[in-house]
Amino acid sequence: MAINLDDPKKFRPLVGQAHQVAMNMLRPISRKYDKAEHEYPKELDMLAAMIDGLSESGASEGAGAAGVKRTDDGADGAVRNGTNLASVMSIAEMCWGDVGLLLSMPRQGLGNSAIASVANDEQHERFDGVWASMAITEPGTGSDSANIRTTAVLDGDEYVINGEKIFVTAGDRSDAVVVWATLDKELGRAAIKSFVVPKGTPGMTVERLDHKLGIKASDTATIRFENCRVPKENLLGSPEIDVKQGFAGAMATFDNTRPLVASMAVGCARAALDLTRELLERAGVTVDYDRPALAQHAAAAKLLQMEADWEAAHLLMLQAAWMADNRKPNSLEASMAKAKAGRVGSDITLSCVELAGSVGYSEGELLEKWARDSKILDIFEGTQQIQQLIVARRVLGLTSAELK
Numbered sequence: 001m002a003i004n005l006d007d008p009k010k011f012r013p014l015v016g017q018a019h020q021v022a023m024n025m026l027r028p029i030s031r032k033y034d035k036a037e038h039e040y041p042k043e044l045d046m047l048a049a050m051i052d053g054l055s056e057s058g059a060s061e062g063a064g065a066a067g068v069k070r071t072d073d074g075a076d077g078a079v080r081n082g083t084n085l086a087s088v089m090s091i092a093e094m095c096w097g098d099v100g101l102l103l104s105m106p107r108q109g110l111g112n113s114a115i116a117s118v119a120n121d122e123q124h125e126r127f128d129g130v131w132a133s134m135a136i137t138e139p140g141t142g143s144d145s146a147n148i149r150t151t152a153v154l155d156g157d158e159y160v161i162n163g164e165k166i167f168v169t170a171g172d173r174s175d176a177v178v179v180w181a182t183l184d185k186e187l188g189r190a191a192i193k194s195f196v197v198p199k200g201t202p203g204m205t206v207e208r209l210d211h212k213l214g215i216k217a218s219d220t221a222t223i224r225f226e227n228c229r230v231p232k233e234n235l236l237g238s239p240e241i242d243v244k245q246g247f248a249g250a251m252a253t254f255d256n257t258r259p260l261v262a263s264m265a266v267g268c269a270r271a272a273l274d275l276t277r278e279l280l281e282r283a284g285v286t287v288d289y290d291r292p293a294l295a296q297h298a299a300a301a302k303l304l305q306m307e308a309d310w311e312a313a314h315l316l317m318l319q320a321a322w323m324a325d326n327r328k329p330n331s332l333e334a335s336m337a338k339a340k341a342g343r344v345g346s347d348i349t350l351s352c353v354e355l356a357g358s359v360g361y362s363e364g365e366l367l368e369k370w371a372r373d374s375k376i377l378d379i380f381e382g383t384q385q386i387q388q389l390i391v392a393r394r395v396l397g398l399t400s401a402e403l404k
């Protein structure tokens with residue numbers, strides 16, 4: 001059987017469009033919002049309206065953060081390239097433009113991916129068009145997300161939420177926050193559910209914004225919940241505490257979002273490779289893709305090695321998204337894609353700074369910014385170490401209690 005590694009033909013217009021937007025709309029304002037941390041990039045409003053228009057006309061196939069869902073249209077058994085694949089491909093292009101700005105796009109939050117992944121039909125409709133951020137991390141809980149302390153207690157027709165969430169991407173600007181809270185601390189991970197909390201709900205307060213190494217265009221918020229009441233219909237998925245299913249319900253979101261984060265790393269690293277190749281050429285070093293690396297200039301050989309790493313991350317990203325489109329379990333592949341792309345994304349962008357010398361380190365080019373921006377992609381939605389742990393558990397057939 002032949003394997004065709006070309007991008008699916010039907011996504012070429014979408015990818016081309018995303019590339020144009022990245023080049024003409026994101027790159028020109030990239031440095032401005034890297035400097036103006038916490039200032040809302042108002043240029044994105046127009047862009048978001050354009051993307052909404054494309055989605056409504058059907059032209060974008062529902063790509064983007066909210067495109068990551070498992071549809072039932074695979075029931076005929078046919079192999080398909082669907083919205084998960086379209087999403088990773090278009091997001092990679094947008095991040096070739098700017099990761100921080102992509103993370104600030106209205107209605108494209110990680111909370112939108114969570115809604116797309118686990119909401120029922122009524123909730124899909126009700127939360128359509130809402131910009132949703134995602135709040136899992138707490139002051140005492142990061143990688144060990146099964147230990148979250150935020151509680152949700154049913155009182156009549158409402159859940160009452162209490163707790164504190166930190167590092168919420170787009171937490172200030174979004175219209176709603178998808179909050180992870182436990183229905184019963186005694187029942188452990190099975191009792192963790194996610195809740196959509198609209199902004200303006202009494203009891204929810206954005207306390208502060210954090211200053212960061214990179215993705216400065218994106219706001220990162222601390223949010224407090226004090227007797228914050230939401231209708232019980234805002235619990236995403238089933239309210240039942242299924243001890244047998246354990247954490248699987250909540251974790252399903254990650255199977256869809258980790259390929260997205262991998263695609264951000266792939267896009268940012270691609271930007272660094274493209275510019276570095278250009279800078280090397282200007283300095284008289286041509287990279288020949290058809291000759292052995294060892295027969296070339298040391299800088300060209302390094303670039304070729306990085307291209308190989310990039311390609312591996314790119315293919316893992318495509319595989320994980322394709323499996324989601326084809327309703328295949330992809331937890332292992334989603335973690336492999338994120339682990340590989342997160343690590344090589346950071347390595348590549350920093351090595352490009354090194355290869356370009358003082359030009360790479362200075363603010364005259366965006367290379368130093370991409371090296372700062374890419375680091376977070378190896379941290380959020382599960383760190384490098386956590387992805388490796390998940391891969392090891394899956395490969396060795398061990399439970400989370402057996403391998404920690």
Ligand SMILES: Cc1cc2nc3c(=O)[nH]c(=O)nc-3n(C[C@H](O)[C@H](O)[C@H](O)COP(=O)(O)OP(=O)(O)OC[C@H]3O[C@@H](n4cnc5c(N)ncnc54)[C@H](O)[C@@H]3O)c2cc1C
Nearest residue numbers: 134135136137141142143167168169380381383385386404
């Ligand atoms: C800019 C930014 C944006 C973010 N956006 C969001 C967001 O939108 N929503 C959200 O909920 N969270 C968000 N986060 C939080 C992010 O997901 C966490 O920082 C991440 O999960 C790691 O948790 P932690 O910082 O508590 O580190 P810890 O879990 O304390 O880990 C510290 C170090 O120990 C390692 N480690 C931990 N456990 C193990 C283990 N068992 N084996 C080996 N190594 C281990 C980790 O890999 C890491 O290197 C964001 C963070 C940042 C910095």
